[in-house]
Amino acid sequence: ILSELDPDDAADVLSELPEEERAALLESIPPAESAEIKELMSYSEDSAGGIMDPAVISVSEEATVSEAVNKIRAAEIDEDFFSVYVVNKDGRFVGDVRIRFLLTRPEGTKIGDLVDPDTIYVTVDMDQEEVRNIFSKNDLIVAPVLENDNKLVGRITADRIIEVAEEEAAEDLYTMAGTDADELDKISAFHAARIRMTWLLPCLIGTGVTALVLMFFYEKFGKGSSIVYTAALAFVPMIAAISGNAGLQTSAIVVSGLATGHLVALRVSQVFTREVRIALLVALSCGVIGGVACAILLYLKAPESTIKSVQLVFAFGMAMFSAIMVATTLGLFLPFLFRRIGIDPAISSGPLVTTANDSISVAIYMTLTLLLAT
Amino acid sequence: ILSELDPDDAADVLSELPEEERAALLESIPPAESAEIKELMSYSEDSAGGIMDPAVISVSEEATVSEAVNKIRAAEIDEDFFSVYVVNKDGRFVGDVRIRFLLTRPEGTKIGDLVDPDTIYVTVDMDQEEVRNIFSKNDLIVAPVLENDNKLVGRITADRIIEVAEEEAAEDLYTMAGTDADELDKISAFHAARIRMTWLLPCLIGTGVTALVLMFFYEKFGKGSSIVYTAALAFVPMIAAISGNAGLQTSAIVVSGLATGHLVALRVSQVFTREVRIALLVALSCGVIGGVACAILLYLKAPESTIKSVQLVFAFGMAMFSAIMVATTLGLFLPFLFRRIGIDPAISSGPLVTTANDSISVAIYMTLTLLLAT
Incomplete structure (x- = not known):
């Protein structure tokens, strides 16, 4: 079978095999072909x-x-x-x-x-x-x-x-979702689950840090203002999801631009200026819209906390703005940084960075709430 | 300039121009070439x-x-x-x-x-x-x-x-992050920000629903068990992030398989069986690990709620398992469903589905906590 394959495909197949089988197979085909394959394998x-x-x-x-x-x-x-x-x-x-x-x-x-x-x-x-x-x-x-x-x-x-x-395109997609093409090599579900867990485990640790941050703030708020703390907590998933997505939008543009080489053609300073402007506009819109949404939800569902809700809404709007600015800045710089130090830039759109971003944005939000609403 | 371009590129450029300029340009080039370009534009x-x-x-x-x-x-x-x-x-x-x-x-x-x-x-x-x-x-x-x-x-x-x-690869990547290649057409940051906002707005509404869900449960828990509610809230980002990522891993495999056509070659039932097995393994591992993490964090930071923490940890583990099963099932079926009804399958890895998934997983978690820990 081996000698019917193109030499480059045969070399790929052989390099996946264990040493002994490889040697045996190479001996079974004509010497001219095996020499060619050996050179390709180098x-x-x-x-x-x-x-x-x-x-x-x-x-x-x-x-x-x-x-x-x-x-x-x-x-x-x-x-x-x-x-x-x-x-x-x-x-x-x-x-x-x-x-x-x-x-x-x-x-x-x-x-x-x-x-x-x-x-x-x-x-x-x-x-x-x-x-x-x-x-x-x-x-x-x-x-x-x-x-x-x-x-x-x-x-x-x-x-x-x-x-x-x-x-390469499939690899980028897999990296963004926190898995890799290797998992398709074997049909075993156990093998695939293990690969996916290596990405989910650090993600568990990261979200554990977020939980720690939330617990730390619980103590800071003190018994008296626990109602403010509880109301603020309801908006944590919003801050985390929106800032995470805003960061992802930026990093997808940068990662795909780096992969196809289109971005290298543009002047990097031009890309930066443009992305920073977009981030400002997006952060401003989401801060205002999110603040209004937060105000309406608080009014509808928790009218008993009205005293603090103006401050809470203000803290939320500012936190949304800051968290989006931090996330888009990371989405903009991390792909370049990762490429410089030899890591696949697509990692910066992956679950690891998203999770780290969650902790940062929640910490910003809770600090602002603590400062403004208690 | 137009007649120096290949006819197919010229047709692409022309179809982006307004009607009048197009007609004027087509008249300015030799009739044989303009006929060719007109046909390509059809x-x-x-x-x-x-x-x-x-x-x-x-x-x-x-x-x-x-x-x-x-x-x-x-x-x-x-x-x-x-x-x-x-x-x-x-x-x-x-x-x-x-x-x-x-x-x-x-x-x-x-x-x-x-x-x-x-x-x-x-x-x-x-x-x-x-x-x-x-x-x-x-x-x-x-x-x-x-x-x-x-x-x-x-x-x-x-x-x-x-x-x-x-x-096509760049389009998949953009869809996953909730933006599209159109935004690169113009250098204007305002234009790009508007495109990104059309993805973030539904995402805001979705996370608003999550906030509503959390507030709804606040009332259900009642004043007496608000300490359980507050402790449970700290783990909301963990449930949301882990189940979201597990769903994303599955949908990335399916989306990329559909895009490159590799998946069509495999028998669909085979893919389903494999993915369901992986989901079970991943959900079980995350449920157990997450439960242990939750127990340790609770013990470290909130020893005063020890009475309820065994139930809370148990509720958390079960919720993690259920949320991951729901998310991976969505990640598995939505790309096929979307393709069937003519929507780009990559949407199912995008922010819309992730956000919807957040609300579902948080609702599962809160229901289980309410049932088991109060």
Whole structure:
């Protein structure tokens, strides 16, 4: 079965197997193929080397069109190809010649005269996300893969990049929800539950901190104003949910912008100014609307606490504004910070940051209530 | 500028302009090009017709290889192409011939003998997401676009599909966070803030409902057991956050599976059984861990309420279990339901569903606390 797979897929399959099985399988296939697969396995699965197809047709600069055509006729490549790659006499990559030129130019034309010296290439150690950005920016269908000394080692076609784009997109989605694609590897529910629990556990600790914050404030309020405390508590989920979502909106824009590379094109300072303005507008609207909603609910359901409710509404509105400003600031800066220190930026849209944000916003809210309403 | 763009990009740009400017621009370019752009504009921007490139090379079944080569030589197509499309004498699509065959076969060979009759094609009215799935499933580099009567009208290349995959992925991410890509159309912060507010407003109403639920229970608990009510309130954010995240984990798996088409391949009943098992395991773990955490926090911070705290912890554990089961069930079924009734499945990972889920889980928790701890 292994020798029917493309060498790059075979290498991926093999690298998942235990050492012994791998060696046994490699011995069972023709030596030429196993050498190719072994070389592919030496590249990281997520690098250009890991996703490339080593089957390329290369001709010398000195060859003629008819020599190149003979080389194509002799090559036993199943897959379709679109360009012939040109190398100089030292074996270094020079550029590519489109197959259509081989069809439409006289047979004696030198390949060196047809070559496009500005061919866009990728290097074996490039991350697949970077390769995808290069394909997407330059509308590429195929790109040659070079080693660092400009030696041609393979090619990557756009169909593989579509897979990469889908993989990366699914990973972002999973990270945002606090799980990962690994859980689909095995059908076992136990395995999947364990992966999800590794995300929910820190989340439990985080919400435990929120509960601690609420209990801490209970003591501060004292017996006398426990009615204010109880009324204030009813709005805790509102503060937490709205500020969490406002932060998530910002970080989704930033994470997706970083992933597709669109954000790098814009000037970062421009993005910051725009996001800060949006945050101010959103925080102001939610502060006012939330304050009014809080006032109406208090009037309807707890008229006995009217003495303090003006202060409570005011504290709530200010807390909503502050919590949204904190959450959007985190949503704006954390993806950049995480990328800088080598963590997946999508984590900043995940449950960990959302939970941390809950504790912060609740602490702000309770402090303001304590200061203003007791 | 317009005539330098590819016709499909030009059509996209034009369809964003007001009627008058569009007409003026279309008159300013050569009639042949404007006719092509007008036809492309008649297709929806998100359909195969909207993303296709109308420049194709087609030859008759009856032609020979050398006639096909002459046609390629005469064609003034800037972009690269990889296959020649073959039509029969009624102008209907028959299949494709790879350019390499034109190079390597004798000049007199009939095109009809080289044609691949199983060429995978797409139709003009197909949604771009469906087109992407076809490309991804069949590892395509290029596909012909046919009208419903099998007339060849254009082609789609994989580089365009990479863009589509990126667009769709970003849309999913935005929907999850409660915003959309439209907000990036204009630089105005006011415009973006308005779009985000349309998501936050229903979210405010939803959390308002949660506040109402909490107030309703305050009355039910009565003055005597207000200490139990206050202690229980401290754990509301924990119940809401954990069950919300557990639901999000499930819906992210389902949404991403639906988007990439992987889920359709698996048997739906299999996915359901697996997800229900995972939910049971996760709910059980969180119920137990959350209950213990709740017990420890209560012991540390509010030892005066020890009489009721065993019941409170028990109520909390059961509520955590129930809330997670409800949330994961919603996360599992809503994406399928939404797709059935024509709503984007990613909405089910968005703030609206999360907020609704908050109210439900808090109501469950308070009911159990009321029943067990007072």
